[in-house]
Amino acid sequence: MKMRVPPAIDHILKSLARLYPRGERPWAHRSDPFRTLIATILSAQTTDAQVDVVTPTLFRRYPSSAALAKARFADVERIIKSVGLYKAKARNIVATAAMIEKDFNGKVPASREEMTRLPGVGRKTANVVLIKSFGVPAMPVDTHVFRVATRIGLATPQAASNARKASNARKASNASNVQLTPLLVEEQLEKIIPRRRLGAAHFWLIHHGRTLCTARSPKCPQCPIAPYCKYALKHHVVPQKTRGSRIV
DNA sequence: ATCCCGAGGG
DNA sequence: CCCTCTGGAT
Numbered sequence: 554m555k556m557r558v559p560p561a562i563d564h565i566l567k568s569l570a571r572l573y574p575r576g577e578r579p580w581a582h583r584s585d586p587f588r589t590l591i592a593t594i595l596s597a598q599t600t601d602a603q604v605d606v607v608t609p610t611l612f613r614r615y616p617s618s619a620a621l622a623k624a625r626f627a628d629v630e631r632i633i634k635s636v637g638l639y640k641a642k643a644r645n646i647v648a649t650a651a652m653i654e655k656d657f658n659g660k661v662p663a664s665r666e667e668m669t670r671l672p673g674v675g676r677k678t679a680n681v682v683l684i685k686s687f688g689v690p691a692m693p694v695d696t697h698v699f700r701v702a703t704r705i706g707l708a709t710p711q712a713a714s715n716a717r718k719a720s721n722a723r724k725a726s727n728a729s730n731v732q733l734t735p736l737l738v739e740e741q742l743e744k745i746i747p748r749r750r751l752g753a754a755h756f757w758l759i760h761h762g763r764t765l766c767t768a769r770s771p772k773c774p775q776c777p778i779a780p781y782c783k784y785a786l787k788h789h790v791v792p793q794k795t796r797g798s799r800i801v
Numbered sequence: 802a803t804c805c806c807g808a809g810g811g
Numbered sequence: 812c813c814c815t816c817t818g819g820a821t
Contacts, residue, residue, distance in 0.1 A: 597807040603819065637803045637805075637817040645808085675808050759806055769803085 561781065564747050568777045569757035572765075586655075586661035586686040587618050591646050593681045594673045599637040607633045618659060621650035635712060645673025663687045676736070684755065690748040692755055694735040697762025698742075704766060705786035707758075708738040709744065 591611070594607060595604045611632050615621035621629075622694040628642040638644065661682065662668050668679040680693035687722040692698070702708040714731045731737075746754045765772045771784075 558813070593806080594808095596805085598805060600805050600817095603805085635818065637819075638807085639817065641808085641816060650805065673808065677807065681806080683812070693806075755806090763806080768805095 562707065564759070564781070565614075565778050566746070569761060569784065570753070572777055573757055573760050584686065586663075586682055588612060589686045590649070590661055590668075590671075590674070590678070590682050591621070593678045594646055594649070595633060595636055595642055597638060597678075599640075604637045607636055608710060613678040618653040618661070621647060622654045624650075636640060642673065648672040649674065661686070663689070665691070674740075680739070684752050690751050692742040692746070692751055693741050694739045694742070695759065696768075697759045697766075698755065699733075699735055699738055700768060701758045701762045701766045702738050702742060703733055704771075705778055705782045708733060708741040712741050713737040719771060 588608070592604055592608055611629070614628075614632065615624055624647050626647060629647055630639055633639045633643060643669060650713050652671055653659060657667065657672075662671075663683070665676065665679045668674050668682060669676060677695055678694045680691035683689040683691040684693065694702075710731045712731055713733055736757065742754070743751065762768075765776045773779040773782070773785040773788075776782070776785070
């Protein structure tokens, strides 16, 4: 229950909290599990702005899984036409609604095991619903979270190696040949970030990845955690004035 | 051109 | 591991 947070982690979280003080949560207005789930499925390879365009119409016409389960693909496709991958998503959300009705008594299942059986629901989507709608500690690891966490050292091959040794001592693996996977990053983040802060940390990491810590040309000179970011140091992008200084 | 809070299939 | 699915914003 009581968890001690390593100083570096604590500093990183505090820096991110200062950087993004509003802590705005995308889709915060959708609190019920069904809408959170559907909106999250729709969000793949699409901007959240695009999701916001189609969800009002979608949920007006299909306010519940019972309603959506009976929808025709063509009707749903027409409504969500402007989001990417809309054909697969139309199929998936209708099939998901049908499965919720048929196998889960009309309610979105509250476990990752059950949720990932739903068509179009992978581990990342399930984790979003778990932490947003069910209050279950889970870190959704998408490309942004993965990139940021590995860059700044919140997730490391060393820690992954240790975790793997602990859980499976039979496999003798050293840190150098452990490749970080989204699952390993998730496990590490859930271990080192206090449960209370997981939701906020998720937002900070993902928002950081979209703004400063981008894939192509990261804005390290503007980044407050660059002074103790391994990626920034390695690529010589730490500003002169803060290089070598202590963690702020 | 490149990217967007991925998932499923080969 | 790879590939495909997709429209819209920049």
